[in-house]
Amino acid sequence: xxxxxxxxxxxxxxxxxxxxxxxxxxxxxxxxxxxxxxxxxxxxxxxxxxxxxxxxxxxxxxxxxxxxxxxxxxxxxxxxxxxxxxxxxxxxxxxxxxxxxxxxxxxxxxxxxxxxxxxxxxxxxxxxxxxxxxxxxxxxxxxxxxxxxxxxxxxxxxxxxxxxxxxxxxxxxxxxxxxxxxxxxxxxxxxxxxxxxxxxxxxxxxxxxxxxxxxxxxxxxxxxxxxxxxxxxxxxxxxxxxxxxxxxxxxxxxxxxxxxxxxxxxxxxxxxxxxxxxxxxxxxxxxxxxxxxxxxxxxxxxxxxxxxxxxxxxxxxxxxxxxxxxxxxxxxxxxxxxxxxxxxxxxxxxxxxxxxxxxxxxxxxxxxxxxxxxxxxxxxxxxxxxxxxxxxxxxxxxxxxxxxxxxxxxxxxxxxxxxxxxxxxxxxxxxxxxxxxxxxxxxxxxxxxxxxxxxxxxxxxxxxxxxxxxxxxxxxxxxxxxxxxxxxxxxxxxxxxxxxxxxxxxxxxxxxxxxxxxxxxxxxxxxxxxxxxxxxxxxxxxxxxxxxxxxxxxxxxxxxxxxxxxxxxxxxxxxxxxxxxxxxxxxxxxxxxxxxxxxxxxxxxxxxxx
Amino acid sequence: xxxxxxxxxxxxxxxxxxxxxxxxxxxxxxxxxxxxxxxxxxxxxxxxxxxxxxxxxxxxxxxxxxxxxxxxxxxxxxxxxxxxxxxxxxxxxxxxxxxxxxxxxxxxxxxxxxxxxxxxxxxxxxxxxxxxxxxxxxxxxxxxxxxxxxxxxxxxxxxxxxxxxxxxxxxxxxxxxxxxxxxxxxxxxxxxxxxxxxxxxxxxxxxxxxxxxxxxxxxxxxxxxxxxxxxxxxxxxxxxxxxxxxxxxxxxxxxxxxxxxxxxxxxxxxxxxxxxxxxxxxxxxxxxxxxxxx
Numbered sequence: 001x002x003x004x005x006x007x008x009x010x011x012x013x014x015x016x017x018x019x020x021x022x023x024x025x026x027x028x029x030x031x032x033x034x035x036x037x038x039x040x041x042x043x044x045x046x047x048x049x050x051x052x053x054x055x056x057x058x059x060x061x062x063x064x065x066x067x068x069x070x071x072x073x074x075x076x077x078x079x080x081x082x083x084x085x086x087x088x089x090x091x092x093x094x095x096x097x098x099x100x101x102x103x104x105x106x107x108x109x110x111x112x113x114x115x116x117x118x119x120x121x122x123x124x125x126x127x128x129x130x131x132x133x134x135x136x137x138x139x140x141x142x143x144x145x146x147x148x149x150x151x152x153x154x155x156x157x158x159x160x161x162x163x164x165x166x167x168x169x170x171x172x173x174x175x176x177x178x179x180x181x182x183x184x185x186x187x188x189x190x191x192x193x194x195x196x197x198x199x200x201x202x203x204x205x206x207x208x209x210x211x212x213x214x215x216x217x218x219x220x221x222x223x224x225x226x227x228x229x230x231x232x233x234x235x236x237x238x239x240x241x242x243x244x245x246x247x248x249x250x251x252x253x254x255x256x257x258x259x260x261x262x263x264x265x266x267x268x269x270x271x272x273x274x275x276x277x278x279x280x281x282x283x284x285x286x287x288x289x290x291x292x293x294x295x296x297x298x299x300x301x302x303x304x305x306x307x308x309x310x311x312x313x314x315x316x317x318x319x320x321x322x323x324x325x326x327x328x329x330x331x332x333x334x335x336x337x338x339x340x341x342x343x344x345x346x347x348x349x350x351x352x353x354x355x356x357x358x359x360x361x362x363x364x365x366x367x368x369x370x371x372x373x374x375x376x377x378x379x380x381x382x383x384x385x386x387x388x389x390x391x392x393x394x395x396x397x398x399x400x401x402x403x404x405x406x407x408x409x410x411x412x413x414x415x416x417x418x419x420x421x422x423x424x425x426x427x428x429x430x431x432x433x434x435x436x437x438x439x440x441x442x443x444x445x446x447x448x449x450x451x452x453x454x455x456x457x458x459x460x461x462x463x464x465x466x467x468x469x470x471x472x473x474x475x476x477x478x479x480x481x482x483x484x485x486x487x488x489x490x491x492x493x494x495x496x497x498x499x500x501x502x503x504x505x506x507x508x509x510x511x512x513x514x515x516x517x518x519x520x521x522x523x524x525x526x527x528x529x530x531x532x533x534x535x536x537x538x539x540x541x542x543x544x545x546x547x548x549x550x551x552x553x554x555x556x557x558x559x560x561x562x563x564x565x566x567x568x569x570x571x572x573x574x575x576x577x578x579x580x581x582x583x584x585x586x587x588x589x590x591x592x593x594x595x596x597x598x599x600x601x602x603x604x605x606x607x608x609x610x
Numbered sequence: 611x612x613x614x615x616x617x618x619x620x621x622x623x624x625x626x627x628x629x630x631x632x633x634x635x636x637x638x639x640x641x642x643x644x645x646x647x648x649x650x651x652x653x654x655x656x657x658x659x660x661x662x663x664x665x666x667x668x669x670x671x672x673x674x675x676x677x678x679x680x681x682x683x684x685x686x687x688x689x690x691x692x693x694x695x696x697x698x699x700x701x702x703x704x705x706x707x708x709x710x711x712x713x714x715x716x717x718x719x720x721x722x723x724x725x726x727x728x729x730x731x732x733x734x735x736x737x738x739x740x741x742x743x744x745x746x747x748x749x750x751x752x753x754x755x756x757x758x759x760x761x762x763x764x765x766x767x768x769x770x771x772x773x774x775x776x777x778x779x780x781x782x783x784x785x786x787x788x789x790x791x792x793x794x795x796x797x798x799x800x801x802x803x804x805x806x807x808x809x810x811x812x813x814x815x816x817x818x819x820x821x822x823x824x825x826x827x828x829x830x831x832x833x834x835x836x837x838x839x840x841x842x843x844x845x846x847x848x849x850x851x852x853x854x855x856x857x858x859x860x861x862x863x864x865x866x867x868x869x870x871x872x873x874x875x876x877x878x879x880x881x882x883x884x885x886x887x888x889x890x891x892x893x894x895x896x897x898x899x900x901x902x903x904x
Contacts, residue, residue, distance in 0.1 A: 336799045337799065338795055338798060338799055357798060357799065357801065360801070362801055365799070365800060365801040366801075369799075369800075370796070370799050372792040372795070372796065373792075374792060377791050377792045377793065378792040378793055378796055379793055380793040380810075380811055380814070380815070381815065382814035382815055382817075383810075383814070391800070392800060395800060395801065395802070441796070445800075
């Protein structure tokens with residue numbers, strides 16, 4: 001077949017100093033046929049976005065396309081003048097960015113923004129564009145297609161906005177679409193809907209696509225061919241099946257190895273898990289309700305957590321899982337004392353831990369340390385690494401001078417960073433290195449428990465896997481406990497002794513990891529489990545087929561006062577019961593609780609179908 | 611923008627980042643720095659090299675012309691203008707510098723306190739400052755000086771308080787932006803006290819925008835104090851001050867004397883010099899921020 005896009009010997013350079021350039025993409029060649037999806041994968045810094053953008057004849061400020069040729073349907077886009085190029089972009093080639101929230105202008109209606117490019121480029125008039133937009137909304141399974149265009153971006157959910165971005169990119173009927181990590185920021189449950197919608201529409205419209213991502217499991221679902229990049233070099237290019245099953249390149253194999261297998265009950269060390277359940281608790285959270293705004297009668301203006309109970313045992317790991325907005329981070333903030341709870345109690349060992357930071361003793365503060373998700377903003381950009389890691393040593397242990405520096409070097413070594421880093425500033429470090437410093441600072445306090453809030457979420461697969469291994473090693477050596485918060489079930493399952501599932505601020509299930517993964521579980525947990533992409537082609541189709549039978553899964557999360565929080569989305573909800581009465585706890589085994597109105601046998605039946 | 615790009619450019623820029631000087635002046639910036647340096651030297655050594663005492667009636671001529679003895683001529687009662695200018699430099703610059711420092715100390719400490727304490731503390735301080743801001747500065751100065759009389763401490767405190775309004779607003783906004791950053795949360799969770807959080811976590815991140823603000827406020831207070839002196843409310847004759855000198859010699863303009871023009875030119879060149887540096891600094895910071903965002 002004649003190729004639609006042909007890139008030959010592309011070289012892109014970035015400005016490193018005045019008049020000095022360094023290559024960030026070296027000698028990349030590939031082609032795409034009409035209707036074909038090519039995935040560009042690689043770690044951050046591999047140049048995947050840079051390559052994808054060059055298909056639009058675009059290079060970012062500070063970068064330049066140094067050499068190579070890019071043919072779109074026979075024309076070399078690099079020879080086009082500005083005006084022709086402008087007409088090309090948006091009309092024949094369109095771009096779909098990672099963050100929908102940042103792409104939409106909150107002050108304009110969705111319809112205006114979806115049709116803007118098509119109308120502006122004169123592809124069609126406003127009425128035709130509006131009609132096409134409505135058609136696209138339907139194809140993307142968006143609710144209330146006729147009226148959706150009149151709404152504003154804040155009135156739809158994140159997953160819907162992501163699909164609307166696809167509508168925006170497709171409205172002018174482009175021949176080529178560039179998708180840059182379009183599902184990376186989404187929860188697994190939402191990711192499925194969005195992936196399914198993308199895949200259908202790409203097939204329907206026969207649009208060729210470049211799909212940029214670092215997630216191989218996602219690639220397996222959507223791509224026809226895969227191009228593996230590393231440091232601007234092509235490692236391997238081939239059909240999806242070949243890359244997944246018989247990767248020829250060393251680096252591709254390493255990438256595949258870093259992917260955690262989907263959670264299953266058979267993995268993991270059962271004895272260690274059992275031992276962890278028998279340890280005495282370090283932290284106990286009892287009936288905590290918390291939120292933001294003024295508190296009246298033990299109820300905050302906006303409730304985020306409702307009646308939450310949790311226990312972290314000594315030398316063990318509690319995994320807290322749930323989608324964004326479920327209250328995971330709020331729970332960590334409550335325990336750390338950053339957000340006093342409106343109601344409920346906290347215990348450290350067996351004595352009460354005060355709600356407010358100001359009321360806690362220095363020793364209590366030292367024993368509970370929190371590590372934030374974004375190492376970028378968790379480290380003060382104006383402090384040297386040595387001062388960042390050294391501060392807890394001064395504060396809690398009174399270490400000064402040479403003894404402090406010595407200990408800082410030890411801590412850096414513990415997180416596998418060279419001691420010379422202590423004189424550097426955070427901006428001189430990579431994302432993974434910053435996360436290690438973030439961790440070293442918590443370790444400096446010699447804590448009993450570390451509250452780790454999504455510490456691997458912003459990292460690449462390989463870097464993230466290394467951080468998890470580090471956490472495991474530290475637990476073995478230092479006996480520190482973790483509350484490990486994540487939205488990624490595979491990561492949690494590979495690491496935690498116990499798992500707690502939060503939905504809309506309430507605990508819907510908690511228990512030992514193998515029991516959660518193996519025994520019948522809450523419908524929401526099942527939804528989460530089945531939503532983790534598997535590294536095989538056709539997985540998405542299988543899931544979509546089962547999902548199609550289960551209505552109501554795609555509805556938005558509502559924080560409810562009464563009944564089960566999952567009721568609006570639950571496929572096996574009992575009307576008149578689940579929405580009015582608080583669910584009782586089912587206990588398949590001691591220490592494993594499921595908050596559901598359905599009997600355990602019914603849950604097990606449902607699990608079979610799912 | 612994707613993470614990929616950031617990392618790529620970051621890694622490359624690492625090697626060059628260390629060697630780069632923090633701040634390099636452009637040509638206009640260098641001109642500004644030259645002017646400022648000149649006036650600082652004048653303020654430091656001027657009084658020692660002045661040929662006459664500033665209050666001496668050195669000549670019998672009023673509005674005497676430029677001559678070998680009186681390099682810049684004489685003023686309306688025959689005093690040597692050069693000598694008065696050299697003495698005045700020290701007073702004018704010291705006054706406005708002290709007033710600006712005062713404005714900084716007051717504005718920043720109140721701004722940071724309001725931002726971090728929040729609630730009613732913020733409310734009370736902000737409303738008081740709003741009341742201040744609603745009055746024209748010169749008029750406010752006039753009222754205070756009319757009530758308390760004019761002396762150098764009163765001048766400094768008045769100018770300092772007036773210019774602390776703007777600084778309060780800026781410092782409060784900066785602190786509100788920085789305090790929600792996770793590193794401040796981390797410091798709170800660690801058990802750090804407020805003074806430490808302000809001085810070690812927040813202030814270092816607010817320094818750069820505040821530096822250019824310092825330059826601007828310095829210019830404003832030079833103009834404000836000279837303006838008051840010109841109106842007869844600031845520094846009182848016979849003390850040599852540039853604003854006073856402009857006022858005293860205004861009458862000479864009719865006779866074609868440059869006596870009023872010389873101090874006016876001094877004020878203009880000093881403020882322009884400082885502005886050139888500030889402009890250059892802000893432009894470069896702006897560019898760096900723009901580059902970071904890309």
